[in-house]
Amino acid sequence: MKNLILYNYFRSSTSYRARIALELKKLNYEYYPIHLINNGGEQHSEDYRKLNPMGGIPTLVHDGKVIGQTMAILQYLDDAFPQTQQLFPKDFFEKAKVIQFCENINTDIHPVQNLKVLKYLKKNFSTTEEQNEHWVQHWITEGFHAVEKMAGETSKDYCFGSSVTAADIFLIPQMVTAQRFHTDLSPFPTLNKIYKNCLELEAFKKAHPFRQVDTPEDMRIS
Ligand SMILES: N[C@@H](CCC(=O)N[C@@H](CS)C(=O)NCC(=O)O)C(=O)O
DSSP: SEEEEEEEEETTTTHHHHHHHHHTTTTOOEEEOSSGGGGGGGGGGGHHHHHHHOSSOOOOEEETTTEEEEHHHHHHHHEEEEEEOOOSSSSHHHHHHHHHHIIIIIIIGGGSSSHHHHHHHHHHOOHHHHHHHHHHHHHHHHHHHHHHHHHHHHHHSSBBBSSSOOHHHHHHHHHHHHTTTTOTTTTOHHHHHHHHHTSSSSHHHHTTTGSSTTTTGGOOOO
C-alpha cells in the first residue's frame, strides 16, 4: 500500500484538481475510486462519510492522516513535501491573490453546479436537463467573466505569469466542466490560452478525467 491514497472519481473536477497537484509534485499515490452515481452515490456511504463528513470528493490520506477540501489538500501537499514543485507563491500578497483566484472557482462557481445541487433542483423543483444545463452555464459564465478579468491582468502562459500555480489547477478542471455543459467559452480568450498551455503539460494530461482507471471505456482518450 502507498503512503498517499486519493479517494476520487474520474469526472469530478475537484478530483482532477488533486490529481494535477499530485502529478506536478511527482508524488506516487493509490487511486481509490468513489463512484458518484452507482449504489446511490458512494460518497454517501457510511464508510466514506467517516473520512469526509461532507460527502465531497476528493479525500487525501497521507500516512493515515485524512484531509478533505482541495484547497486544504493543495496547501498540505506544499507543506508536507516542500522539496516538490510549489503550488502557492512564497510572497504572501501573491499567495493571497492566487487563493482569491482559486476561491472564485472553489466557492463561487463550483458549489452551485455540483451534482447534489442539480439533483436537488430536479427532485424538488422538477427542473429538466435543459434547465439544469442553462443554470450551470449561467453561473460558470458569470464567474468566468471575473476570472478572465483577473487572469487578463496577471497571465503570461498561465494564470499568474509563466509558472503553474494552484490557480491553474482550479481553472482547468472548471473549464472541462464548462465544456461538458456546452458553455460558450468564446468570450474568454485568456482562459482559453491558459487551457491550451496547461493541457500540453504532462501532469494535466495524466490527471485528465478521460485517462483514469475508472473512466468508462467509451470516454477514454489515449
Ligand atoms: N469544496 C470541495 C468540494 C467537494 C465536492 O463537492 N466535490 C464534488 C465532486 S466535483 C462531490 O463530491 N459531489 C458529490 C455530490 O454532489 O453528491 C473541494 O474542493 O474538495
